Amino acid sequence: MSGSPAFEGIVKSDYEHGFVTEIESDTLPPGLNEEVIRTISRRKAEPEFMTEYRLKAYRHWLSMQEPRWAFVDHPPIDFQAISYYSAPKHLKEGPKSLDEIDPALLETYNKLGIPLEEQKVLAGIAVDAVFDSVSVATTFRETLAQAGVIFCSISEALRTYPDLVRQYLGSVVPYTDNFYACLNAAVFSDGTFVYIPKGVRCPLELSTYFRINARNTGQFERTLIIADVGSYVSYLEGCTAPQSDENQLHAAVVELIALDDAEIKYSTVQNWYPGDAEGRGGIYNFVTKRGDCRGARSKISWTQVETGSAITWKYPSCILRGEGSVGAFYSVAVTKGRQQADTGTKMIHLGRHTRSTIVSKGISTGWGRQTYRGLVRVAQRAQGARNHTQCDSLLIGDRCSANTVPYIEVKNPTARVEHEATTSKISEDQLFYCRARGLNAEDAVSMIVNGFCKEVFNELPMEFAVEAQKLLSISLEGAIG
Amino acid sequence: MNALLDAGLAPWLRAIDPGPIPAWWQERRRRALESLQTRPLPHSKEESWRYTSLNALLDQGFTAPVQPFTPPPAELDALLIPGLDTHRLVLVNGCFAPELSSSTPLPEAVRIGGLSNWLADDPDLLEDWLGTAIDGKAAFFTLLNEATLADGLAIWVGRGLVIEQPLEVIHICSGQAEPPVAQPRLLVHLEAGAQTTLIERYVGLGKTPTCTNAVIEVSLARDAVLRHERIQTESNQAFHLSGLYLVQDPGSRYQGIQIGLGGRWARTELNVRLQGPHAECLLSGLYVAGDGQLLDYHLDIEHRAPACRSLEHFKGILSGRGRAVFDGRVLVARAAQKSDATMTNRNLMLSEEAEVDAKPQLEINADDVQCSHGTTVGQIEPELLFYLRARGIEARLARRILCLGFASEIIDQIADESLRGHLNSVIGQRLG
Numbered sequence: 001m002s003g004s005p006a007f008e009g010i011v012k013s014d015y016e017h018g019f020v021t022e023i024e025s026d027t028l029p030p031g032l033n034e035e036v037i038r039t040i041s042r043r044k045a046e047p048e049f050m051t052e053y054r055l056k057a058y059r060h061w062l063s064m065q066e067p068r069w070a071f072v073d074h075p076p077i078d079f080q081a082i083s084y085y086s087a088p089k090h091l092k093e094g095p096k097s098l099d100e101i102d103p104a105l106l107e108t109y110n111k112l113g114i115p116l117e118e119q120k121v122l123a124g125i126a127v128d129a130v131f132d133s134v135s136v137a138t139t140f141r142e143t144l145a146q147a148g149v150i151f152c153s154i155s156e157a158l159r160t161y162p163d164l165v166r167q168y169l170g171s172v173v174p175y176t177d178n179f180y181a182c183l184n185a186a187v188f189s190d191g192t193f194v195y196i197p198k199g200v201r202c203p204l205e206l207s208t209y210f211r212i213n214a215r216n217t218g219q220f221e222r223t224l225i226i227a228d229v230g231s232y233v234s235y236l237e238g239c240t241a242p243q244s245d246e247n248q249l250h251a252a253v254v255e256l257i258a259l260d261d262a263e264i265k266y267s268t269v270q271n272w273y274p275g276d277a278e279g280r281g282g283i284y285n286f287v288t289k290r291g292d293c294r295g296a297r298s299k300i301s302w303t304q305v306e307t308g309s310a311i312t313w314k315y316p317s318c319i320l321r322g323e324g325s326v327g328a329f330y331s332v333a334v335t336k337g338r339q340q341a342d343t344g345t346k347m348i349h350l351g352r353h354t355r356s357t358i359v360s361k362g363i364s365t366g367w368g369r370q371t372y373r374g375l376v377r378v379a380q381r382a383q384g385a386r387n388h389t390q391c392d393s394l395l396i397g398d399r400c401s402a403n404t405v406p407y408i409e410v411k412n413p414t415a416r417v418e419h420e421a422t423t424s425k426i427s428e429d430q431l432f433y434c435r436a437r438g439l440n441a442e443d444a445v446s447m448i449v450n451g452f453c454k455e456v457f458n459e460l461p462m463e464f465a466v467e468a469q470k471l472l473s474i475s476l477e478g479a480i481g
Numbered sequence: 482m483n484a485l486l487d488a489g490l491a492p493w494l495r496a497i498d499p500g501p502i503p504a505w506w507q508e509r510r511r512r513a514l515e516s517l518q519t520r521p522l523p524h525s526k527e528e529s530w531r532y533t534s535l536n537a538l539l540d541q542g543f544t545a546p547v548q549p550f551t552p553p554p555a556e557l558d559a560l561l562i563p564g565l566d567t568h569r570l571v572l573v574n575g576c577f578a579p580e581l582s583s584s585t586p587l588p589e590a591v592r593i594g595g596l597s598n599w600l601a602d603d604p605d606l607l608e609d610w611l612g613t614a615i616d617g618k619a620a621f622f623t624l625l626n627e628a629t630l631a632d633g634l635a636i637w638v639g640r641g642l643v644i645e646q647p648l649e650v651i652h653i654c655s656g657q658a659e660p661p662v663a664q665p666r667l668l669v670h671l672e673a674g675a676q677t678t679l680i681e682r683y684v685g686l687g688k689t690p691t692c693t694n695a696v697i698e699v700s701l702a703r704d705a706v707l708r709h710e711r712i713q714t715e716s717n718q719a720f721h722l723s724g725l726y727l728v729q730d731p732g733s734r735y736q737g738i739q740i741g742l743g744g745r746w747a748r749t750e751l752n753v754r755l756q757g758p759h760a761e762c763l764l765s766g767l768y769v770a771g772d773g774q775l776l777d778y779h780l781d782i783e784h785r786a787p788a789c790r791s792l793e794h795f796k797g798i799l800s801g802r803g804r805a806v807f808d809g810r811v812l813v814a815r816a817a818q819k820s821d822a823t824m825t826n827r828n829l830m831l832s833e834e835a836e837v838d839a840k841p842q843l844e845i846n847a848d849d850v851q852c853s854h855g856t857t858v859g860q861i862e863p864e865l866l867f868y869l870r871a872r873g874i875e876a877r878l879a880r881r882i883l884c885l886g887f888a889s890e891i892i893d894q895i896a897d898e899s900l901r902g903h904l905n906s907v908i909g910q911r912l913g
Binding site: 397 | 528532815818828830831832833834835836837838839840841842843844845846847848849850851852853854855856857858859860
């Protein structure tokens with residue numbers, strides 16, 4: 001199969017979403033010091049405690065070392081060369097409706113295939129779109145407000161519900177957690193805040209489109225989702241980024257908190273710019289995502305489809321604290337070209353009768369380098385804990401690599417932990433079977449790969465599943481051969 | 482040197498004087514010492530030492546015995562396994578003791594002797610041989626072994642020779658006054674097409690804490706076949722470190738069985754390099770960690786040539802406050818297409834306080850491969866226990882039967898029946 005010219009053309013297919021919207025940005029000059037942090041906090045009119053929190057994080061960050069353990073290579077990042085704040089200028093006052101939004105911005109979203117005005121009518125999805133760092137539009141406020149759901153930007157939440165934010169922010173990912181989470185705590189620009197009150201089943205699937213726009217602007221999103229007792233929410237996160245030659249740093253933090261009987265379903269389709277064929281440019285996606293199943297019988301599930309970014313480095317995790325709580329992680333990651341991905345999950349079983357499921361599917365092509373890194377820990381008190389892990393890797397081409405690095409730590413005899421992993425290529429038999437039925441090689445591969453990922457796609461909300469399948473086929477186009 | 486001195490490892494460096502040693506040997510020791518000085522002591526931030534602390538070992542104040550020691554024959558006899566018919570080779574505190582070993586003649590093509598004998602008979606061969614299997618991958622304690630290298634045993638099996646009677650190497654660590662540390666070195670080389678069985682046993686004499694830091698180098702030439710059974714039944718006071726370095730040429734086959742039953746703190750590192758096409762390496766292991774024991778396994782399997790096969794199958798039983806670590810890595814190099822690797826690790830936990838940490842890793846750089854690994858941790862199925870109880874078997878015995886059944890998958894791979902029986906009875910005792 002290798003060297004087949006049939007796919008040559010598609011290998012070189014360009015990044016579809018590579019365009020830059022010309023909007024004046026109100027951007028701070030590059031560099032990081034206490035003054036920059038105070039400025040960010042002041043511009044966002046944050047309460048005093050937040051400024052202090054940021055400064056505390058910044059001072060701690062100064063004492064930290066950049067981690068080196070992941071299987072990824074990149075030139076050293078100059079943190080002083082990054083601009084830590086960028087807001088589209090026209091939005092300073094904050095729009096009241098879609099009409100007030102810069103038409104150029106709307107055009108960007110249209111190119112991405114998420115026309116807000118259409119969505120309002122058709123899709124029934126409330127979108128909190130983040131254009132660079134400031135939220136530009138929020139729809140379906142009324143529907144959500146009726147249910148008592150708070151869905152807004154985190155800056156707004158800090159102004160309107162400071163006590164709620166103060167209670168939960170940093171309670172799952174403390175600023176001392178790791179180098180990038182600490183940086184995020186110091187400089188986070190904006191993000192999403194969701195609060196689902198007791199017993200409420202969120203009437204809409206909540207969704208945020210992230211988009212890095214201004215060149216040379218690191219994006220430091222902060223997401224905080226709280227599901228109060230007996231509530232349910234499904235949250236969708238999707239990303240695309242315009243083509244750019246500079247490596248852009250994306251160090252987001254996502255914190256989820258599920259109280260008794262609550263359920264949070266968090267889905268991600270990540271398609272940041274992966275860099276060109278030689279690996280130049282592309283996003284560095286260093287993300288800390290963690291969910292805390294604080295209440296009994298609570299449930300948190302992470303589903304991700306990772307096709308973009310030059311480097312992906314993230315481990316959406318679950319702390320299973322509440323008795324009988326459930327954690328799940330479903331992931332499809334694709335690396336092609338020179339992409340590197342070091343991703344996986346952590347399931348920390350603390351409570352009794354906690355359960356977790358991990359399904360990870362990795363597809364590596366070209367020079368892609370991929371690592372599954374996971375931890376399953378069963379604490380001594382976690383009576384009757386249960387985990388099943390499956391991670392499969394598919395290799396296409398002889399220059400890519402796939403690594404599996406699971407850690408399993410069990411301190412309770414009643415725990416049942418199972419881990420399985422396989423690495424293989426698409427078998428000639430499978431290909432032959434499809435070819436013999438008249439499929440061309442590419443469709444055959446696409447079909448087999450989709451089958452390989454099906455377990456994960458089944459976990460995605462309907463709209464995302466379709467998008468994810470499309471994204472996967474686009475990603476694999478030309479990578480095969 | 483400072484790190485070593487601070488850690489109290491300096492007394493390890495007091496080696497028994499082997500008589501005059503040549504310049505190249507001096508040089509090896511010096512280089513090893515030099516690299517030890519540049520390295521920190523293994524600590525928990527190091528990936529392979531993440532779950533294993535050195536403190537308990539350092540606290541013992543082990544010292545390399547200066548005086549050669551010969552155990553009384555009665556004590557030695559007690560260590561032998563009745564019915565096991567082997568050609569016996571005994572090392573006491575790392576030194577080959579011909580007077581305790583079998584004197585029956587072996588075929589001429591087998592050359593066996595202490596390193597000092599080799600030095601007298603064939604120094605050039607020894608110089609080329611020593612350290613080749615390690616090939617720059619020496620772990621900290623291997624370097625420590627190298628820095629004090631005084632004696633050891635080397636076994637050379639000639640071309641095409643098939644030895645029916647197993648060779649049995651017995652490592653004894655013992656001392657009179659201070660807690661002793663022995664650092665044996667064992668070299669095994671099979672020439673093309675040779676076949677043999679090697680049983681390696683680590684045993685303790687007396688009740689005082691002992692420490693063994695063994696380095697074993699095994700090289701198999703084309704189509705050679707080695708069955709290697711390594712059995713560690715030291716006392717529960719013993720500390721044990723062993724580093725096995727295995728290199729395989731095309732078509733060679735290695736079947737290794739690791740049985741870890743003894744030791745308060747035992748760490749085994751297995752390094753395998755499949756450097757010729759169609760080589761095959763089958764590794765299986767059983768560890769039974771009771772109260773206060775730590776049994777620690779590290780596997781590093783490198784597929785460097787195409788079409789090799791490796792199978793790693795380790796099982797563990799943990800009771801009391803027993804702990805086990807299984808850290809396995811399979812690396813498939815870019816050139817190693819058509820590799821086939823399977824790693825499995827199954828653990829049976831019998832108590833509330835036991836702990837197991839497993840880390841089975843795959844690093845795959847070639848696409849046309851079949852690699853998989855699986856790990857499980859669980860307890861005895863209540864249904865199985867119920868089945869036996871319903872047939873009038875008391876709970877303790879039922880549990881023992883089920884554990885021995887779990888272990889039998891590995892024990893049954895041992896070739897000799899008397900040795901199997903011996904191991905079953907030791908495991909039975911340990912499970913109580």
